[in-house]
Amino acid sequence: MAGSGTWWKEEVVYQIYPRSFKDSNNDGIGDIRGITEKLDYLKELGITMLWICPIYQSPMDDNGYDISDYCALAPEFGTMEDLDELIAEAGRKGIKIILDLVINHTSDEHQWFREALEHPDSGFHDYYIFREGSKPPCNWRSIFGGSVWEKVEGRDEYYFHAFGKKQPDLNWENEKLRRQLYNMVNGWLEKGIAGFRIDAITFIKKDLSFADREPDGVDGLAKCTKGSRNQPGIGAFLKELKQETFDKHGCVTVAEAPGVPYEDLDEFIGPDGYFSMIFDFRYADLDIASGSEWFKRRSWNVRELGGKIMDSQMAVQKYGWSANFIENHDQPRATTKYLKEAQDDPQAVKMLAAMYFFLRGTPFIYQGQELGMVNFERQSPELFNDISSIDQYQRSLEEGLDPDEALRIVNLRSRDNARTPFPWDGSRYGGFSQSRPWLPMTMEYPVIHAEAQSGVQDSVLEFYKSMIQFRQHGPYRDCLIYGSIRPIESSGNVIAYERQKDDVTIWCYYNFSHTGTQERLPDDAAGAVGIWGNDTDAEIRDGMLCLKPFQAILLKQDVPQSGTHS
Structure with missing residues (x-):
């Protein structure tokens, strides 16, 4: 068993996008009571923790990542009593709750920012980053497009926003602001949640010189990440945040920390690191030039994917713990992205x-991933809700793409792909709501839905249940949770690695091809048999493992074969 300080290593986390999970009052928007209604589904799936995306009060310009009151809930999601009920009911089922923590920026409708605009001589003005002048202080481009500087109406003054213009960045240099944030964080932890997923946390320190940089687009701007992410001195802020909040509660913290160099991981997730674990986006973004420029597509292959995954695993293993994912609310569906034309093949999924x-x-599952959901295909740019998708479409046109190609690229990468309402059944709107949802379904009458897969032996949903059960409660749980990892040399369409703990070694092989292939086993794997997979038939001849199309198999020495989990 893990020590009390690392209990989160044994969790299986399920991410919920609350607007799109389940609508309990038929207003077309998912809500907290909808989550409570589906706790039995989640319990049966086998997950042990829920990460719920922002439910705080917000004008929803960026779907809740623009918070106007940290201590109140958005009315569309329900009341604080609804949340208390969810925390209590989930707890009775052995399910913990973590919330999103968004402390790089607020909404421009937050009272602090309103006070800053109305009373520029007040202390609230220094809660944000303002600069005087008749033109933008520098040529940095925001993550969602356009300048990071927005002019204050009626004054020769600009405020900084790394993301949308309705998301002004907080000034972390201000100690009074930091204390306000820490009080808020502690208040939520005292409410009974298990911790936080922490949004955009590597943006809280800026290069305060705000010097122009070499333009990298036809708009004459330069991406802001070079001056507003992972800047020198950020460690002091992160250390103080941990000491003043997380350490006092023994909570779990999962940082969205793109761009952290592997050599700095010890500071972030080492024994005395700022966080329990972080997401690494290097393999998630291998299909695009950078996380903020979707329209710059790049080709990739399975060998490159496997290399990026194993580079990440080996780097994290050296210092701490990883948060493993293939989907989230900012990514397209993994089936479409990684499997391409095989996205509809259940064996490949x-x-x-x-x-x-x-x-x-710690594995993270995004809602609908356990059904094998795929991307949508919108026929018009007007059908997108996500502000980043809309910006990428416009930037594609500015960079010379024709409208059809721009739409194709945004369809492939849009954050709306993962934000479509969850399909509970095959009825209109998928049983998510009886009213038209806030965002169009992937399919209005979904073919992929929970009701069609529940209890069906060969379904993707039942496979996920079996997989979670095997990791959490199977005979090799200690090796699969705590064991070390190392890559196994494999052919171009196969990803393979070894898990090892004490005297247990498990060899894991995954064929990404629609054709069979042969892989040479490590010398110590001679005589191994299949113990789990989508096909546990391990055909081994002369030290070669013969993999079937899209076969996933875990091998171990000297154990009787269990049945196939398909």
Whole structure:
């Protein structure tokens, strides 16, 4: 068993996008009571923790990541009593709750920012980053497009926003502001949640010189990440945040920390690191030039994917613990992204799931991933809700793409792909709501839905249940949770790795091809048999493992074969 300080290593986390999970009052928007209604589904799936995306009061310009009151809930999601009920009911079922923590920026409708605009001589003005002048202080581009500087109406003054213009960045240099944030964080932890997923946390320190940089687009701007992410001195802020909040509660913290160099991981997730674990986006973004420029597509292959995954695993293993994922609210569906034309093949979907799930770290499942959901295909740019998708479409046109190609690229990468309402059944609007949802369904009458897969032996949903059960309660749980990992040399369409703890070694093979292939086993794997997979038939000849198309198989020495989990 893990020590009390690392209990989160044994969790399986399920991410909920509350607007799109379940609508309990038929207003077209998912809500907290909808989550409570589906706790039995989540319990049966086998997850042990829920990460709920922002439910705080917000004008929803960026779907809740623009918070106007940290201590109140958005009315569309319900009341604080609804949240108390969810925390209590989930707890009775052995399910913990973590919330999003968004402390790089607020909404421009937050009372602090309103006071800053109305009373520029007040202390609230220094809660944000303002600069005087008749033109933008520098040529940095925000993550969502356009300048990071927005002019204050009626004054020769600009405020800084790394993301949307309705998301002004907080000034972390201000100690009074930091104390306000820490009080808020402690208040939520005292409410009974288990911790936080922490949004955009590596943006809280800026290069305060705000010097122009070499333009990297036809708009004459330069991406802001070079001056507003992972800047020198950020460690002092992160250390103080941990000491004043997280350390006092023994909570779990999962940082969205893109751009952290592997050599700095010890500071972030080492024994005295700022966080329990972080997400690494290097393999998630291998299909684009950078996380903020979707329109710059790049080709990739399975060998490159496997290399990025194992580079990440080996780097994190050296210092701490990983948060493993293939989908989230900012990513397209993994089926479409990683499997391409095989996205509708259940065997391929299962193989992909097992490949990431048995990596070293805590696995995260995004809602609908356990059904094998795929991307949508919108026919018009007007059908997108996500502000980043809309910006990417416009930037694509500015960079010379024709409208059809721009729409194709945004369809492939839009954050709306993962934000479509959850399909509970095959009825209109998928049983999510009886009213038209806030965002169009992937399919208005979904073919992929929970009701069609529940209890069906060969379904993707039942495979996920089996997979979670095997990691959490199977005979090799200690090895699969706590064991070390190392890559196994494999052919171009196969990702393979070894998990090892004490005297237990498990060899894991995943064939990403629609054709069979042969892989040479490590010398100590001679005589191994299949113990789990989407097909546990381990055909081994002369030290070669013969993998079937899209086969996922875990091998171990000297154990009787269990049945196939397909």
